[in-house]
Amino acid sequence: MLFWEDFHEGHVATSGRYVVGREEIVGFAREYDPLPIHLDDAAAGATRLGGLSASGWHLCGIFMRLAVDGFLAGSDCLGSPGLDEVRFLRPVHPGTVLSLRRKVLETRSSKSRPEMGLVKFHFELLDAAGEVVAEIVGTILFGRRNPGFRPA
Amino acid sequence: MLFWEDFHEGHVATSGRYVVGREEIVGFAREYDPLPIHLDDAAAGATRLGGLSASGWHLCGIFMRLAVDGFLAGSDCLGSPGLDEVRFLRPVHPGTVLSLRRKVLETRSSKSRPEMGLVKFHFELLDAAGEVVAEIVGTILFGRRNPGFRPA
Numbered sequence: 001m002l003f004w005e006d007f008h009e010g011h012v013a014t015s016g017r018y019v020v021g022r023e024e025i026v027g028f029a030r031e032y033d034p035l036p037i038h039l040d041d042a043a044a045g046a047t048r049l050g051g052l053s054a055s056g057w058h059l060c061g062i063f064m065r066l067a068v069d070g071f072l073a074g075s076d077c078l079g080s081p082g083l084d085e086v087r088f089l090r091p092v093h094p095g096t097v098l099s100l101r102r103k104v105l106e107t108r109s110s111k112s113r114p115e116m117g118l119v120k121f122h123f124e125l126l127d128a129a130g131e132v133v134a135e136i137v138g139t140i141l142f143g144r145r146n147p148g149f150r151p152a
Numbered sequence: 153m154l155f156w157e158d159f160h161e162g163h164v165a166t167s168g169r170y171v172v173g174r175e176e177i178v179g180f181a182r183e184y185d186p187l188p189i190h191l192d193d194a195a196a197g198a199t200r201l202g203g204l205s206a207s208g209w210h211l212c213g214i215f216m217r218l219a220v221d222g223f224l225a226g227s228d229c230l231g232s233p234g235l236d237e238v239r240f241l242r243p244v245h246p247g248t249v250l251s252l253r254r255k256v257l258e259t260r261s262s263k264s265r266p267e268m269g270l271v272k273f274h275f276e277l278l279d280a281a282g283e284v285v286a287e288i289v290g291t292i293l294f295g296r297r298n299p300g301f302r303p304a
Contacts, residue, residue, distance in 0.1 A: 080208060
């Protein structure tokens with residue numbers, strides 16, 4: 001089980017493999033982002049995206065799934081206050097294979113809540129060629145193994 | 153059809169009504185955010201969230217759906233380069249009714265792409281009591297009605 005103390009500034013790891021299917025792109029979009037670029041090949045082909053592309057919010061969901069499977073499920077994760085930045089860099093077309101790279105930017109203890117600590121991450125969704133298709137900077141709360149302990 | 157020229161700094165509007173159901177919370181989480189706080193009443197009740205709560209990414213999807221239904225579907229929306237900030241302020245439990253408030257923070261033309269313009273929004277997801285449960289600051293690209301025209 002990973003606690004706050006187990007995260008260290010500068011640590012980088014890559015994990016997971018997620019194939020983004022056409023039906024999933026359309027299914028997600030129909031529910032949450034029903035715009036033609038995510039639903040219709042012809043409409044999407046006529047745009048600068050060059051073809052049917054996953055909703056950015058869908059990519060965020062896939063990112064989260066890769067993060068849960070990659071390390072959060074095995075951690076004392078207590079949620080997130082939010083994100084500082086999300087960038088959609090390249091369109092993600094059906095058949096794209098994604099993995100997740102995470103880097104620890106910063107770790108902070110919490111004065112008001114000594115039972116938890118904060119870890120700020122830089123996450124990148126990579127395609128099979130290693131190109132970054134989206135990046136997310138956000139903070140996650142973790143329980144502390146030693147809530148009372150303050151390093152000198 | 154709304155074009156870039158139709159958005160004006162300071163404009164505020166509220167739209168939509170989205171009932172967040174228990175099955176939808178669990179279904180979304182099972183696919184994209186399979187952590188106990190989004191899947192299991194007992195596990196969630198033991199946390200500071202006080203009970204089963206929607207994934208923050210699920211809230212982002214609901215936000216997008218309210219934005220599409222509220223104004224994007226009737227616009228020349230060309231996608232988004234990303235978000236500057238996402239804050240999850242209150243847990244969203246089953247049965248919560250959400251609506252969307254949008255405020256135009258800034259409009260900018262694009263030097264490199266005169267056929268489009270950028271609009272930066274502050275979005276707030278509101279519950280039935282008018283409390284803000286999440287906020288998002290992000291930029292959306294829109295086509296211009298008059299691509300060549302530059303106001304003096």
